[in-house]
Amino acid sequence: xxxxxxxxxxxxxxxxxxxxxxxxxxxxxxxxxxxxxxxxxxxxxxxxxxxxxxxxxxxxxxxxxxxxxxxxxxxxxxxxxxxxxxxxxxxxxxxxxxxxxxxxxxxxxxxxxxxxxxxxxxxxxxxxxxxxxxxxxxxxxxxxxxxxxxxxxxxxxxxxxxxxxxxxxxxxxxxxxxxxxxxxxxxxxxxxxxxxxxxxxxxxxxxxxxxxxxxxxxxxxxxxxxxxxxxxxxxxxxxxxxxxx
Amino acid sequence: xxxxxxxxxxxxxxxxxxxxxxxxxxxxxxxxxxxxxxxxxxxxxxxxxxxxxxxxxxxxxxxxxxxxxxxxxxxxxxxxxxxxxxxxxxxxxxxxxxxxxxxxxxxxxxxxxxxxxxxxxxxxxxxxxxxxxxxxxxxxxxxxxxxxxxxxxxxxxxxxxxxxxxxxxxxxxxxxxxxxxxxxxxxxxxxxxxxxxxxxxxxxxxxxxxxxxxxxxxxxxxxxxxxxxxxxxxxxxxxxxxxxxxxxxxxxxxxxxxx
Numbered sequence: 001x002x003x004x005x006x007x008x009x010x011x012x013x014x015x016x017x018x019x020x021x022x023x024x025x026x027x028x029x030x031x032x033x034x035x036x037x038x039x040x041x042x043x044x045x046x047x048x049x050x051x052x053x054x055x056x057x058x059x060x061x062x063x064x065x066x067x068x069x070x071x072x073x074x075x076x077x078x079x080x081x082x083x084x085x086x087x088x089x090x091x092x093x094x095x096x097x098x099x100x101x102x103x104x105x106x107x108x109x110x111x112x113x114x115x116x117x118x119x120x121x122x123x124x125x126x127x128x129x130x131x132x133x134x135x136x137x138x139x140x141x142x143x144x145x146x147x148x149x150x151x152x153x154x155x156x157x158x159x160x161x162x163x164x165x166x167x168x169x170x171x172x173x174x175x176x177x178x179x180x181x182x183x184x185x186x187x188x189x190x191x192x193x194x195x196x197x198x199x200x201x202x203x204x205x206x207x208x209x210x211x212x213x214x215x216x217x218x219x220x221x222x223x224x225x226x227x228x229x230x231x232x233x234x235x236x237x238x239x240x241x242x243x244x245x
Numbered sequence: 246x247x248x249x250x251x252x253x254x255x256x257x258x259x260x261x262x263x264x265x266x267x268x269x270x271x272x273x274x275x276x277x278x279x280x281x282x283x284x285x286x287x288x289x290x291x292x293x294x295x296x297x298x299x300x301x302x303x304x305x306x307x308x309x310x311x312x313x314x315x316x317x318x319x320x321x322x323x324x325x326x327x328x329x330x331x332x333x334x335x336x337x338x339x340x341x342x343x344x345x346x347x348x349x350x351x352x353x354x355x356x357x358x359x360x361x362x363x364x365x366x367x368x369x370x371x372x373x374x375x376x377x378x379x380x381x382x383x384x385x386x387x388x389x390x391x392x393x394x395x396x397x398x399x400x401x402x403x404x405x406x407x408x409x410x411x412x413x414x415x416x417x418x419x420x421x422x423x424x425x426x427x428x429x430x431x432x433x434x435x436x437x438x439x440x441x442x443x444x445x446x447x448x449x450x451x452x453x454x455x456x457x458x459x460x461x462x463x464x465x466x467x468x469x470x471x472x473x474x475x476x477x478x479x480x481x482x483x484x485x486x487x488x489x490x491x492x493x494x495x496x497x498x499x500x501x502x503x504x
Contacts (some may be wrong), residue, residue, distance in 0.1 A: 018359065021350035022440075026313055029343055034320055040312070046310025054302030055356065057294050062360050065291015068284060073270070089273045092327045096265035102258065103442055114463065160427045161418045168411040175404045184403055185467030191437035191469035194300060196294030197263060199435050200360035207368060218368045223427035226361070230473055 008056070015055040023048070071211075078212035080215025083155070090151045090187055094229065095144035095204070102140055103192040108132040111185040118181040120244065134183075135240065142236035143193050146228035147202065153224065154209045157216060160224045167231040174238040182241030189237050190230040202226060251304055259300045296436040302356065303439065311443055314347065318448040322455040331455055337398050344448060347388035347435045348472065351441040352383035358435045365428055373428075381483035382432045382476040389475030390445055392466040397452045400459060403467045410474040417481040422488060433473040445472060 028034055038044060077086045098104060110123070112128040113137070121127045153163065175183060194202075202225045210222035274282065321343050352358060362375040362382075396406055418426055437445075445468050453465040483498060 018354050021353045022347075023308060024341075025346040025350040026310065026317065029317055029321070029346070030313065033339065033343075034317065039275060044309045047305040047307070049299045049308060052304030053303075054298045054300065054305055055354070056303060057298030058356050059298075059359065059363075061291040061294025061298055062363070063292075065288050065295055066360070067364070069270070069282070069288050069292070072282050072284075072288075073278075076280060076282075080278060084271075085277050089269070089277070092269045092273070093266070096269045100261060100265055102262070104486075110466075112467075117495070124365070159423075160430060161415075164430055165415055165418070166338075172408050172411065175306075175408070181463065184463065184470075187403060187407055187470035188466050188468075190434070191473040192442065193435045194357065194438065195262060196357045196439045197266060197295065199357035199438070200364075201390065203361050203364050203431070207364060214339065217424070219424040221429045222368060223365070225431070226434040227305075227427065227430030 011060060012052060014059070015052045018055060019048070019051060044073070061099055066197070066200040067204045070201045071208035072207025074205045075212045080208060085147050086151060090147040091144040093144075093198075093205075094147035097139045097195065097198040098143040098193050099136060099140035101193065101195055103195070104136055104189075105132075107185065107188060107192050108135045108139075111135055114181050114185065118179075120179060121180060128186035135237065138236050138240045139193060139233045141190050142232040143229045144238075146232040147225060147230070150206065150225040150228040151209065152218060153228075154206060154221050155213060157221060160227070164227060164231060166234060167228075170235050171231075171238065174235070174242065178238045178241045179245045182237065186234050186241065189233040193233055194226055199226060202229070218244040251307060254306045255307070256296075256300045259303065263296060268334075276281075288350070299356070299439075300408065310440075314444040315451075317343070317480060318444070318451045319455075322448075322451040330456060332398060332400075334395060334398050336460040337394065337452075337456075340398075340452060341394055344445075345387040345391040346396045346442055347448070348441070349383045349387040351444055352386040352436050353379055353474075355436060355438050355440050356383060358432070359440040361428075361431060361435050369424075370490030377483065377487075378428075378432070378480065381479050382391055385432075385479030386436050386441065386472045389471035389473075389477070390448070390468055392475070393471035394448070394452055396467065396471075397449065397464050400464065403470065406473060406491075407470055410478065414474070414477050414481070417478060417485075421481050421484055422465075424485040425481065429477050432480045433477045437469050437473050437478050441472060442469060445469060447477055458503055 030038060056145050073089075077089065109128075109132050112132040115121050115131055116123045116128055149163065153160065178186065203223070206225040207218045208221035210216040210218045210220075216222070274280075321340055322337075358379055359375075362378040365373050365378055366375040392406065396403065421429070446465075449468040450461050450465045451461075453459045453461040456464075
């Protein structure tokens with residue numbers, strides 16, 4: 001019991017330290033720069049307590065749940081040795097976690113407004129929702145493809161930088177030919193795809209694979225899946241914009 | 246009462262987020278791998294901790310931080326807008342300062358980044374410190390978001406900045422140790438998540454709608470792109486400085502002319 005309490009106290013202290021910068025920044029700008037009192041201070045304090053408790057629990061669960069889960073699944077796939085099954089799994093994981101991502105749904109809806117304002121699509125409700133839906137599908141497929149590329153890279157041991165630089169090159173070459181209104185959306189789409197639960201799972205999957213396959217180094221080969229997941233959406237969304245116009 | 250409805254809504258949306266992940270995992274576990282995971286009970290318990298923790302975290306953010314952060318972004322961008330129609334980039338110094346500070350602070354608290362940096366410390370055998378990595382990423386986000394605000398104010402094209410950033414990243418890649426490169430590339434994607442995106446998006450929208458001549462629809466986008474490229478640079482830079490300092494400390498390999 002003593003050990004449990006000590007761990008708990010350590011976890012809470014860690015969470016407080018992680019959140020201290022936000023609290024300081026907001027308090028400084030509110031009190032010193034804007035010179036205004038805090039609205040609803042009681043509610044803010046209750047909220048802060050929730051944030052601290054939540055972060056403490058999340059980190060506990062990360063170490064006993066998400067990390068081992070990702071690593072064990074990776075090891076089982078490696079033991080089974082079926083590449084098609086692993087590729088199917090990688091695609092489903094990427095596609096499934098992205099397609100319902102709330103941040104993506106919000107960005108897609110905003111992008112549809114931009115497109116109809118710019119005259120790229122008809123100014124009607126159905127045209128906008130169709131556009132937003134297609135955009136979401138494009139991004140979800142691109143993340144599925146990203147995890148597949150990343151997993152194949154780990155198995156083959158390809159150096160990551162050539163693939164990433166190739167992606168950068170594709171983005172650079174495609175940007176001038178893509179319609180202007182989609183460029184901002186495309187550039188932002190890479191950032192919104194990787195959610196808080198997907199990231200630890202995918203990171204553990206990569207590291208687990210690189211540890212299970214002989215001759216792979218987890219530092220060099222294990223990381224990088226998330227990098228692909230935030231680059232391919234850019235390429236795919238730019239391509240989607242070019243096809244539409 | 247209002248609190249209870251937030252609680253209900255947030256746990257529902259967390260569950261909806263997790264449902265596809267659980268479905269994919271279960272399908273492959275049951276249909277393809279057909280083996281029971283070792284430590285299943287511990288994993289399920291951990292998963293439940295993650296769910297409850299994330300729900301509490303989001304509720305707390307919505308209760309405490311997002312409203313103030315968003316109002317603050319609006320007020321600061323409105324204060325800076327001058328009466329004249331001429332936009333001067335240095336009227337907005339306070340906005341750049343706020344952007345850098347809030348970008349740094351939200352990144353340090355980002356759970357996705359915490360998880361990746363924990364893994365990195367573990368995998369590197371402790372030679373890479375989780376805290377140092379997170380601060381390096383946060384510095385990158387701070388510079389990126391601040392520069393992104395400058396771009397919105399001046400109305401310069403987004404691709405120029407991002408492509409220039411790519412060129413710098415490529416140059417750094419060839420000067421860096423191979424073991425840090427994949428992690429650095431990853432750090433770009435993990436920074437823009439639960440905490441950072443809502444506050445930064447509100448800042449971009451507020452700025453684009455208050456600066457004369459900018460449209461929130463066209464110019465409001467792009468801050469997230471900045472926040473995901475600049476950490477790559479700062480992590481590669483952090484690794485370069487760390488290895489340079491390690492080399493200097495190491496006796497016998499000093500660069501002094503005495504030989």
